[in-house]
Amino acid sequence: MPSSKKIEDVLKYIRECSPGQDEFYQATAEVLDSLRPLLNEDPKYLEHNVLDRIVVPERTIIFRVTWVDDAGKVHVNVGYRVQFNSTIGPYKGGLRFHPTVSLGTVKFLGFEQIFKNALTGLQIGGAKGGSNFNPKGKSDNEIMKFCQAFMTELYHHIGKHKDVPAGDIGVGAREIGYLFGQYKRLTGEFDGVLTGKGLNWGGSKARKEATGYGSVYFAENFLNVYDKSLKGKRCAVSGSGNVAIYTIEKLYEMGAIPVSCSDSKGTIYREKGIDLKALKAIKEIHHASLEEYATVDCECSYIPVSKYPEGGHAVWHLPCDVAFPSATQNELTLIDAKALKENGCILINEGANMPTTPDALEFIKENGILFSPGKAANAGGVATSQLEMSQNASMAQWSFEEVDIKLRTIMQNIFKTAYETSKEFDCEGDLVTGANIAGFRKVADSMIDQGAV
Ligand code: NDP
Ligand code: 2IT
Numbered sequence: 235m236p237s238s239k240k241i242e243d244v245l246k247y248i249r250e251c252s253p254g255q256d257e258f259y260q261a262t263a264e265v266l267d268s269l270r271p272l273l274n275e276d277p278k279y280l281e282h283n284v285l286d287r288i289v290v291p292e293r294t295i296i297f298r299v300t301w302v303d304d305a306g307k308v309h310v311n312v313g314y315r316v317q318f319n320s321t322i323g324p325y326k327g328g329l330r331f332h333p334t335v336s337l338g339t340v341k342f343l344g345f346e347q348i349f350k351n352a353l354t355g356l357q358i359g360g361a362k363g364g365s366n367f368n369p370k371g372k373s374d375n376e377i378m379k380f381c382q383a384f385m386t387e388l389y390h391h392i393g394k395h396k397d398v399p400a401g402d403i404g405v406g407a408r409e410i411g412y413l414f415g416q417y418k419r420l421t422g423e424f425d426g427v428l429t430g431k432g433l434n435w436g437g438s439k440a441r442k443e444a445t446g447y448g449s450v451y452f453a454e455n456f457l458n459v460y461d462k463s464l465k466g467k468r469c470a471v472s473g474s475g476n477v478a479i480y481t482i483e484k485l486y487e488m489g490a491i492p493v494s495c496s497d498s499k500g501t502i503y504r505e506k507g508i509d510l511k512a513l514k515a516i517k518e519i520h521h522a523s524l525e526e527y528a529t530v531d532c533e534c535s536y537i538p539v540s541k542y543p544e545g546g547h548a549v550w551h552l553p554c555d556v557a558f559p560s561a562t563q564n565e566l567t568l569i570d571a572k573a574l575k576e577n578g579c580i581l582i583n584e585g586a587n588m589p590t591t592p593d594a595l596e597f598i599k600e601n602g603i604l605f606s607p608g609k610a611a612n613a614g615g616v617a618t619s620q621l622e623m624s625q626n627a628s629m630a631q632w633s634f635e636e637v638d639i640k641l642r643t644i645m646q647n648i649f650k651t652a653y654e655t656s657k658e659f660d661c662e663g664d665l666v667t668g669a670n671i672a673g674f675r676k677v678a679d680s681m682i683d684q685g686a687v
Pocket of ligand 1: 403404406475476497499560562563615
């Protein structure tokens with residue numbers, strides 16, 4: 235069967251069997267589409283029915299999470315863990331707590347995670363989990379109650395050699411702490427079963443910083459190919475969570491000027507560069523909105539989301555040389571991509587998972603803007619999670635510098651792998667194709683090695 239017909243059939247199957255899972259469909263369509271040259275060159279992937287297998291999770295766990303708020307009222311949320319692919323290692327991937335989380339969200343993230351984890355060169359399979367729980371406005375006690383209830387079911391399914399969750403949107407150090415405490419209480423074991431742990435109890439130095447730092451290392455590697463660098467570049471960053479904050483921190487270290495950050499309510503623009511200390515205090519300590527940042531920094535402007543009602547986002551309409559979408563999926567639309575082009579942006583480097591819409595991506599490719607796909611550019615977080623697993627297994631703790639050097643090397647290798655693969659398939663610099671083929675090839679070859687399981 236010709237590969238294009240097979241791809242069409244698999245996508246049709248996904249549409250029919252996963253109704254309403256639009257993000258999952260979007261992620262699979264992008265990956266399968268970019269596999270064409272590989273599938274045309276080597277028939278073994280279709281002979282072994284790898285496409286049909288790889289788009290179906292090995293296991294999907296959906297569970298009720300019942301918890302009690304501070305007023306004694308009972309609440310119910312839905313919990314998910316999608317264990318997508320364990321061919322090259324134990325399931326690995328974050329947990330997201332956000333009211334928009336659905337099965338389709340978790341499946342898209344788990345599917346992307348398979349190839350991202352393969353690109354790191356480490357032995358980790360792909361998974362993702364989460365809940366439609368909304369952490370905003372909840373007390374610490376309520377967050378703890380929710381995390382304990384969530385882990386009371388999840389602990390049956392995870393293990394240090396089986397499935398090792400971590401953070402994602404809405405799940406940071408505080409939540410990992412509560413989840414770990416409950417796991418330990420239920421099992422009586424002090425295991426490296428979660429990553430992103432506190433530094434006093436098994437966490438890795440530089441894990442907190444890793445996704446943002448890694449994203450900046452990746453961008454620098456890419457620019458260097460064209461004799462350019464981040465030094466002196468104005469960088470638009472979206473988001474103001476874990477990934478955005480440490481992207482901004484590393485951009486300053488590289489001599490760039492991070493001129494923006496954003497959250498679900500609005501965007502901060504500061505031509506001289508975001509005040510990182512103020513940002514950390516507002517987001518990491520007070521867990522407050524950026525509206526508050528605007529009240530303490532008189533040199534910035536605050537643009538509420540209502541300013542762009544037609545599918546655009548203020549952060550991408552600012553003058554910038556490089557864009558770092560680091561908030562959430564589909565946050566950079568066609569309108570935004572056109573504005574970035576107009577303003578002279580030369581590189582879009584995805585810190586978030588799938589932040590660019592398909593039509594925006596098409597425009598970016600057609601207009602010669604460099605583009606780093608998230609599954610390559612943001613892989614520093616999960617790679618450092620694996621370094622945390624490795625330290626836990628040997629009861630060691632490496633220094634910040636040791637971990638950071640390993641992270642730099644891993645990001646350089648991921649870049650090289652994606653770039654060299656794009657050359658191999660005659661599309662030099664097309665890292666979407668390069669990353670998808672390289673990640674897929676490693677997992678698919680291993681699936682064939684392991685037989686029909
Ligand atoms: P955080 O929860 O720390 O921060 C998320 C940020 O994005 C916040 O500023 C949040 O604003 C904003 N945001 C989230 N959802 C929306 C939305 N629907 N609309 C507008 N803004 C939104 O998450 P992370 O920084 O950890 O994650 C950011 C992205 O990076 C995600 O795509 C995640 O999957 C990806 N990622 C994270 C990794 C990690 O190690 N943490 C690793 C690799 C990728 P607000 O607070 O107002 O909601
Ligand atoms: O999307 C991601 O790679 C993450 N949220 C981090 C996963 C991990 O296991 O560290």
